Amino acid sequence: MKIHNLGLPRIGEKRELKFALEAYWDKKISLDELTQKTDALREQTWAWQLAAGLDFIAVGDFPLYDQVLDTSILFSAIPQRFQHLSELDQQFAIARGDTCCQHAASDMTKWFNTNYHYIVPELDSETEFNLNAEKLLNEVAAAQTFLKSQNAKQQLKLKLIGPVSYLWLAKINNLNQLDDLLTPLLACYRELFKKIAATGIEWIQIEEPILTTEPESHWQNALRLSYAYLNQKRSVKLLLTTYFADVDEHIELINSLAVDGVHIDAVAGQPKLDDWLVKLNSEKVLSVGVIDGRNIWRSDLAAKLKSLQTIYDRKADNLWIAPSCSLQHVPVDLELETRLQQPVRSWLAFAKQKLVELNILKSALVDYEVDPVIAYSKPVTERLNSDLTLNVSLRQQIQALGFEHTQRDNEYNQRKIAQKSLNLPLLPTTTIGSFPQTAQVRHVRARFKRGEISETEYQSYIKAYIADAIAKQLEAGLDVLVHGEPERNDMVEFFGEQLDGFAITQYAWVQSYGSRCVKPPIIYGDIERKQAITVDTIQYAQSLTDKLVKGMLTGPVTILNWSFVRDDLSRQSVAKQIAFALRGEVSDLEAAGIKIIQVDEPAIREGLPLKKAHWQNYLGWAVEVFRIATSCVKDATQIHTHMCYSEFQDIVGAISALDADVISVEASRSDMSLLKPFAKPNYQNEIGLGVYDIHSPIVPNVDDLQAKIELSLNYIEIEQCWVNPDCGLKTRKWEEVLPALNNLVKAAEQVRAELTPAGHSGKALFEAS
Numbered sequence: 082m083k084i085h086n087l088g089l090p091r092i093g094e095k096r097e098l099k100f101a102l103e104a105y106w107d108k109k110i111s112l113d114e115l116t117q118k119t120d121a122l123r124e125q126t127w128a129w130q131l132a133a134g135l136d137f138i139a140v141g142d143f144p145l146y147d148q149v150l151d152t153s154i155l156f157s158a159i160p161q162r163f164q165h166l167s168e169l170d171q172q173f174a175i176a177r178g179d180t181c182c183q184h185a186a187s188d189m190t191k192w193f194n195t196n197y198h199y200i201v202p203e204l205d206s207e208t209e210f211n212l213n214a215e216k217l218l219n220e221v222a223a224a225q226t227f228l229k230s231q232n233a234k235q236q237l238k239l240k241l242i243g244p245v246s247y248l249w250l251a252k253i254n255n256l257n258q259l260d261d262l263l264t265p266l267l268a269c270y271r272e273l274f275k276k277i278a279a280t281g282i283e284w285i286q287i288e289e290p291i292l293t294t295e296p297e298s299h300w301q302n303a304l305r306l307s308y309a310y311l312n313q314k315r316s317v318k319l320l321l322t323t324y325f326a327d328v329d330e331h332i333e334l335i336n337s338l339a340v341d342g343v344h345i346d347a348v349a350g351q352p353k354l355d356d357w358l359v360k361l362n363s364e365k366v367l368s369v370g371v372i373d374g375r376n377i378w379r380s381d382l383a384a385k386l387k388s389l390q391t392i393y394d395r396k397a398d399n400l401w402i403a404p405s406c407s408l409q410h411v412p413v414d415l416e417l418e419t420r421l422q423q424p425v426r427s428w429l430a431f432a433k434q435k436l437v438e439l440n441i442l443k444s445a446l447v448d449y450e451v452d453p454v455i456a457y458s459k460p461v462t463e464r465l466n467s468d469l470t471l472n473v474s475l476r477q478q479i480q481a482l483g484f485e486h487t488q489r490d491n492e493y494n495q496r497k498i499a500q501k502s503l504n505l506p507l508l509p510t511t512t513i514g515s516f517p518q519t520a521q522v523r524h525v526r527a528r529f530k531r532g533e534i535s536e537t538e539y540q541s542y543i544k545a546y547i548a549d550a551i552a553k554q555l556e557a558g559l560d561v562l563v564h565g566e567p568e569r570n571d572m573v574e575f576f577g578e579q580l581d582g583f584a585i586t587q588y589a590w591v592q593s594y595g596s597r598c599v600k601p602p603i604i605y606g607d608i609e610r611k612q613a614i615t616v617d618t619i620q621y622a623q624s625l626t627d628k629l630v631k632g633m634l635t636g637p638v639t640i641l642n643w644s645f646v647r648d649d650l651s652r653q654s655v656a657k658q659i660a661f662a663l664r665g666e667v668s669d670l671e672a673a674g675i676k677i678i679q680v681d682e683p684a685i686r687e688g689l690p691l692k693k694a695h696w697q698n699y700l701g702w703a704v705e706v707f708r709i710a711t712s713c714v715k716d717a718t719q720i721h722t723h724m725c726y727s728e729f730q731d732i733v734g735a736i737s738a739l740d741a742d743v744i745s746v747e748a749s750r751s752d753m754s755l756l757k758p759f760a761k762p763n764y765q766n767e768i769g770l771g772v773y774d775i776h777s778p779i780v781p782n783v784d785d786l787q788a789k790i791e792l793s794l795n796y797i798e799i800e801q802c803w804v805n806p807d808c809g810l811k812t813r814k815w816e817e818v819l820p821a822l823n824n825l826v827k828a829a830e831q832v833r834a835e836l837t838p839a840g841h842s843g844k845a846l847f848e849a850s
């Protein structure tokens with residue numbers, strides 16, 4: 082039996098990759114320095130695997146920006162507009178855009194149901210795949226040199242995205258195009274396999290996560306065809322790797338593919354391992370992903386040992402065990418968390434600890450060393466029985482929530498009348514919440530956290546930021562203002578810091594995209610709000626202006642999806658606890674005189690289960706918890722929500738059922754066509770048109786913004802529309818934001834002027850018609 086790993090975080094223990102990349106982009110370090118730093122980080126990941134005694138060391142899991150982008154470069158799938166650049170700059174330009182030539186970056190989207198984002202390959206009839214394996218082969222050579230230097234006997238295993246999943250990730254949905262692209266791509270894979278075999282590598286972990294997404298028949302055919310073609314004259318072994326759900330319904334298909342082994346996720350899905358033992362050809366390796374690659378709980382190795390024992394007894398020679406998926410989705414090392422309170426700390430395992438868990442399991446299975454398993458699993462039992470995780474009175478309050486706690490007083494059409502008191506013009510303009518998180522604001526927060534400045538000094542800095550943000554918005558002429566979120570390190574972690582039941586870490590970063598990371602808070606116990614979280618801040622912002630300032634909260638589903646969540650209570654129950662806490666905050670904001678409250682839910686779409694059969698249940702409770710959080714306000718108080726990263730057609734019914742008065746959506750990069758599903762009668766309430774693409778440093782001009790508003794009117798009636806950027810502005814610079822917001826306000830004014838006679842307010846015109 083062998084133990085192996087599907088991939089590790091590449092960001093480094095303390096986000097060294099982020100700092101190196103950003104220093105290189107800012108021209109503060111040279112290419113040589115960048116290479117030195119990243120080579121050292123990569124070597125460190127090999128060393129961790131060696132130290133943990135894995136049988137294989139993964140190679141090819143160290144992209145500088147993104148694994149899908151690396152695959153595009155490996156096969157020379159470079160969009161025309163970046164072809165003149167050298168390889169390294171090309172990769173960064175594709176990912177981040179090329180400001181000097183104003184070339185927009187490639188699209189970025191969510192990696193399955195995770196909070197990681199990949200760069201979508203741009204493939205079309207002009208795409209010519211060519212193998213460009215130099216970088217990968219250099220990496221293999223470096224890993225081999227490293228292993229030699231350590232006198233290590235372990236083998237390398239190459240991690241590679243499979244051809245069918247690669248095309249699926251590129252969002253190819255035209256059958257002819259799929260055929261046209263697959264054949265030349267497969268030829269490149271075959272050439273690559275030859276080169277890899279020549280390095281002495283025996284196994285390739287070829288990843289086809291498409292199999293967990295209920296692929297249509299043409300994708301299944303593509304898999305059959307591809308692996309038959311790739312089998313010819315192949316001298317490396319293939320471990321067909323799936324993750325994020327079970328693939329039981331495809332056992333026959335998978336078994337028919339010409340591969341040498343299969344990896345299945347035994348955590349996210351509950352595969353019927355007996356079926357796999359019976360149906361998978363006995364000479365094929367079965368790799369079982371038993372250690373949770375998506376969460377941070379210490380494994381109950383005693384339970385895992387029990388469930389693996391029978392499989393081991395029947396298939397010892399061809400059994401591998403591994404984490405369920407790449408460990409890129411969990412933080413690097415629990416050892417760094419010196420401030421985390423006990424016993425919570427003893428309940429956790431990060432990436433490095435998970436590698437050790439594999440080793441303990443192997444020793445128990447192969448060498449009958451069971452005592453370490455029992456000792457290791459003790460804190461797991463303690464967690465399940467701990468008083469710290471249970472708040473009896475909170476549970477009683479949640480139990481008492483009923484249908485009436487999910488209902489506004491009246492339906493939207495009546496609320497709309499009450500909300501006329503807000504006195505908003507036609508096409509009201511606003512922003513999504515955050516303003517630039519400058520190096521200064523982050524530095525001040527870091528100093529405050531280190532105790533170098535007092536609470537009073539920190540609060541006065543935050544107040545000054547807010548006052549400046551309000552002044553800037555007034556100057557731009559926006560209709561509904563925000564405070565800018567300067568007090569928030571992150572829209573989820575900030576709330577985790579204020580709520581009971583959450584633990585906050587120092588270094589438990591996880592890559593979100595490129596150099597950007599998030600530090601998901603850990604939900605270990607029942608969640609309770611002990612005092613108001615945002616009221617003072619929003620009230621202060623409101624005191625600075627006669628215009629309305631929106632209250633700004635993160636919604637229950639997003640807090641849930643972007644945290645590490647306890648596994649001893651259903652996600653639905655945890656979400657309900659968060660919703661109940663937010664309901665208190667929403668009421669407090671209203672009582673403090675705040676008339677518009679936004680409850681962001683960007684992660685609703687991403688949390689959709691990969692299998693359609695589970696959608697209804699998820700969407701049912703997701704809607705319920707949003708309504709618990711927001712339905713407590715009077716008709717005249719306007720509830721907003723915001724969603725980005727979404728393809729809405731699948732969930733527009735659920736979005737409608739949220740019953741928010743206004744939803745702002747990301748639509749700019751699709752030329753507003755993402756709005757199509759919202760056309761009446763699907764969606765009746767108001768919609769904030771995300772006309773400004775905040776992911777690009779390019780400042781949109783008035784004409785482009787106006788065109789986007791007008792395009793939106795193909796789908797949405799004008800009296801439903803608001804005008805706004807397509808997400809928060811925290812990653813942008815003030816010098817980009819200010820002209821962009823000026824242009825956005827002007828564009829809205831121009832559309833209003835063209836559609837309404839002089840001197841006549843737009844709203845009145847529409848009421849009259």
Ligand SMILES: CN1c2c(nc(N)[nH]c2=O)NC[C@@H]1CNc1ccc(C(=O)N[C@@H](CCC(=O)N[C@@H](CCC(=O)N[C@@H](CCC(=O)O)C(=O)O)C(=O)O)C(=O)O)cc1
Nearest residue numbers: 196523524526527570571572573593596597598599643812
């Ligand atoms: C909307 N998005 C979000 C997602 N998930 C979240 N949990 N939050 C989100 O907002 N998923 C989808 C998208 C992803 N988008 C982004 C966008 C931007 C970032 C990002 O900028 N991340 C920051 C880290 C943010 C943070 O926590 N900052 C802290 C710590 C700042 C820091 O690094 N301090 C330095 C010291 C600085 C000094 O002394 O000068 C340090 O600690 O060493 C804070 O502001 O306090 C990033 O830098 O990657 C993420 C996802």
Ligand SMILES: N[C@@H](CCS)C(=O)O
Nearest residue numbers: 513514515681683809
């Ligand atoms: N209010 C948040 C939403 C991001 S999805 C922001 O503006 O950053």
Ligand SMILES: [Zn+2]
Nearest residue numbers: 683725808809
């Ligand atoms: Zn957003």
